Amino acid sequence: MTVAAPRQMMAAVCSGDGRVEVERVPVPEPSADEVLVEVAACGICGSDLHLVFDRHVRPGAVLGHEWSGRVASEDPSGRWHPGDRVVSGPRPGCGRCRPCRRGRPSVCTRRVLSDIRDMRGAFAQFVTVSSATLTRIPDGLRLRQAALAEPVAIALHAVRLSGVVGEDRVLITGAGPVGLIITAVLRARGVTDITVVEPVEARRRRVEAIGATRTVEPGALEAPAPGVAVPGAFAVAFECSGRAAAAASALDQLEAAGTLVFVGTGSEPVAVNHNRMIVLELEALGAFNYDATGFGPALDLLEGGALPLDLLVEAGDVGLDGVMDAMGRLARGELPAKVLVNPEVS
Secondary structure, X not given: OEOOOOOEEEEEEEOOOOOEEEEEEEOOOOOOOEEEEEEEEEEOOHHHHHHHHOOOOOOOOEOOOEEEEEEOEXXXXXXXXXXXXXXXXXXXXXXXXXXXXXXXXXXXXXXXXXXXXXXXXXXXXXXXXEHHHEEEOOOXXXXXXXXXXXXXXXXXXXXXXXXOOOOOEEEEEOOOHHHHHHHHHHHHOOOOEEEEEOOOHHHHHXXXXXXXXXXXXOOOOOOOOOOOOOOOOEEEEEEOOOOHHHHHHHHHOEEEEEEEEEOOOOOOOOOOOHHHHHHHXXXXXXXXXXXXXXXXXXXXXXXXXXXXHHHHEOOOOEOHHHHHHHHHHHHOOOOOOEOEEOOOOO
8 A cells, every 4th residue: 555655756757769858657566576665866877868868768668777765655564664764676586496596686687578669667756666675774874875785785796707907007988977976886805906998077077086096088009009908907897888989999908818808888799809818808787786795795895884975976967957958968978976866855
């Protein structure tokens, strides 16, 4: 039973032609295993930009998956109650398939994937979600900060998959919101030698404030010779821009037995220099979502004070009517950090 929820709500709805418009829509009805959550904050993700601007989303979809909020209905399972502060991750993996056995339930082969083109997400006042996916927000963490749990969990997963250790030299391509959070997580994990490649000066300054050792513009890195590592090569590279040229450049900067991790999504396929990968025994892998531990470690890291939270998000939140403008500014590189959408902000 829903508790004190209105029949109608405001949401930022995709029109399907590269636009998002605020509309009044019905408040979603939770199914038997779901609860209704009142959204407190929701981050704009790079995947949201691709879905809207590349026109992959269907008309009527509501995006937004990096959210925090309060339970607004009774939970049939009895675990959650109205007012509980929560975030939500994916459903648990099966625990039996090969990816699950390797600690990678995000790519569980038995999971039924939803069609994100018809998503009913959290760029709205309310969202329904399976109660089995909820995680309680620690008392010492504000709702606004907890909205970073999803991207921080992704960063933790990417860092773990990379095998990076404290003494490694690390390269990051792209200092948008993803690159900033990867940098912050690396610093929190004791990695101190971090070079970031980024064309926009404001983003270079922001990532330096977060802890990057060095920032350079694209094209400033030394061109590699065939079959040998460049001077000062990197042990690990994180590609966070989603740009094919950046990925190719990152691969060229790796030392022998180095690792490239794809984190940022993009539309253009990457041309891989397979001969270089063979001769130097390089490794390239993708980091999709989260570890088997879910959002718990991310919430602990956020609460523990090791991350410069004020630098990871833009100072001013936007309302639902500001989603379209914020997406455009993020796509153009005008905003360095994560933009949070607060449905109550006008």
